[in-house]
Amino acid sequence: MKSISGKDINLGITLAVLFGITIAGGCIKWPLFVFAAIFLFSYIVLDRKKLRCPNCGGFENLDRLMYAKKHVFHCMHCGERINISE
Numbered sequence: 001m002k003s004i005s006g007k008d009i010n011l012g013i014t015l016a017v018l019f020g021i022t023i024a025g026g027c028i029k030w031p032l033f034v035f036a037a038i039f040l041f042s043y044i045v046l047d048r049k050k051l052r053c054p055n056c057g058g059f060e061n062l063d064r065l066m067y068a069k070k071h072v073f074h075c076m077h078c079g080e081r082i083n084i085s086e
């Protein structure tokens with residue numbers, strides 16, 4: 001059965017947090033904006049390749065995917081159940 005990897009979700013969360021920190025830090029030290037751009041780009045690539053509904057390719061945000069880890073979760077686009085693997 002197709003599923004989304006739990007590790008990819010964790011990586012996505014990590015990138016989002018790092019992006020938030022570097023954006024905040026960039027207001028004090030501007031070179032951090034460069035890292036923020038790298039984290040944002042990495043996140044977008046990860047999101048496009050891994051954090052999509054395995055059935056229809058529909059976009060799901062991180063909040064919903066975190067919820068899907070612990071609960072039965074259905075894609076809001078195609079209605080198929082989304083499984084999260086470890």
Ligand SMILES: [Zn+2]
Binds near residue numbers: 053058080
């Ligand atoms: Zn779907």
